[in-house]
Amino acid sequence: MPELPEVETLVAQLREKISGCVLSRIVITRESILSSPKExxxxxxxxKRVQTVKRRGKFIRLEFEKDLTLWFHLGMTGQLIWTExxxxxxxxxxxxxxxxxxxxxxxxxxxxxxxxxxxxxxxxASLPQGVRLLGxxxxxxSGNEFASxxxxxxxxxxxxxxxxxxxxxxxxxxxxxxxxxxxxxxKKRPHRLNRTALMRLHESIxxxxxxxxxxxxxxxxxxxxxxxxxxxxxKFHQVYGREGENCNGCGTKIRRVPLAGRSSHFCPQCQx
DNA sequence: GAAGGCCTGGAA
DNA sequence: TTCCAGGCCTTC
Numbered sequence: 001m002p003e004l005p006e007v008e009t010l011v012a013q014l015r016e017k018i019s020g021c022v023l024s025r026i027v028i029t030r031e032s033i034l035s036s037p038k039e040x041x042x043x044x045x046x047x048k049r050v051q052t053v054k055r056r057g058k059f060i061r062l063e064f065e066k067d068l069t070l071w072f073h074l075g076m077t078g079q080l081i082w083t084e085x086x087x088x089x090x091x092x093x094x095x096x097x098x099x100x101x102x103x104x105x106x107x108x109x110x111x112x113x114x115x116x117x118x119x120x121x122x123x124x125a126s127l128p129q130g131v132r133l134l135g136x137x138x139x140x141x142s143g144n145e146f147a148s149x150x151x152x153x154x155x156x157x158x159x160x161x162x163x164x165x166x167x168x169x170x171x172x173x174x175x176x177x178x179x180x181x182x183x184x185x186x187k188k189r190p191h192r193l194n195r196t197a198l199m200r201l202h203e204s205i206x207x208x209x210x211x212x213x214x215x216x217x218x219x220x221x222x223x224x225x226x227x228x229x230x231x232x233x234x235k236f237h238q239v240y241g242r243e244g245e246n247c248n249g250c251g252t253k254i255r256r257v258p259l260a261g262r263s264s265h266f267c268p269q270c271q272x
Numbered sequence: 273g274a275a276g277g278c279c280t281g282g283a284a
Numbered sequence: 285t286t287c288c289a290g291g292c293c294t295t296c
Binding site: 001002003058073074075076077112114115129130162164171172221261262263 | 288289290291292293
């Protein structure tokens with residue numbers, strides 16, 4: 001379940017690895033993961049140089065010459081792996097990028113196939129809605145701006161944090177972890193929180209994300225680094241995946257409740 | 273604003 | 285064998 005820290009980690013590794021490289025060939029073995037025509041991708045990108053790699057929300061962008069951008073979303077189980085292709089048909093491999101003069105290639109795998117890949121040019125209109133409507137990055141807004149975005153909402157804070165149109169990058173893990181660190185119950189409705197609490201939440205989100213990035217993200221099921229390594233932030237989770245275990249703060253048992261179709265983990269004592 | 277659907281591997 | 289995990293979109 002790659003969220004902002006996992007994507008950020010991969011982006012840094014990709015930038016290091018393929019910036020300046022020329023794409024010689026694209027091998028697409030499952031067209032259904034593409035939301036742009038296969039021919040457009042293969043024809044327009046072949047022979048183009050990667051300028052840099054960036055992140056927007058949970059999306060990865062390979063920026064090529066001529067304003068061409070190849071976007072990846074990893075969904076839940078998407079992986080980008082830099083490797084020499086050994087097994088001819090690696091399981092669930094859908095796409096491979098081959099670069100001039102490189103023995104290793106960039107593979108996109110995704111067992112559950114919630115991920116997607118598409119091509120955009122410099123025109124905003126060439127981006128899907130999911131990107132165009134993306135909210136601001138957590139690190140790029142102030143606590144006050146955060147409070148203005150969320151403060152008048154009447155829904156549950158946890159559900160709202162998952163809404164990428166309000167703010168981009170959080171998923172189930174970091175929403176739960178940030179709420180715990182801010183001492184806010186996931187069921188709370190933001191219009192009933194004061195500005196101080198909202199600003200504290202924004203600070204918790206930024207701190208949690210930065211700490212997770214420092215630890216290479218959380219590797220729970222499928223997430224791995226470009227070289228196959230794992231993140232270690234899961235060792236520092238306070239609530240996510242810890243149902244029934246004791247809260248590190250007060251010893252109360254961590255609870256899990258369904259909310260907005262997914263589970264929320266929290267400490268009933270520390271999060272009021 | 274809730275619920276269903278996509279999709280598969282792993283646990284119960 | 286059934287259920288569950290969840291990113292995000294569509295439908296009610």
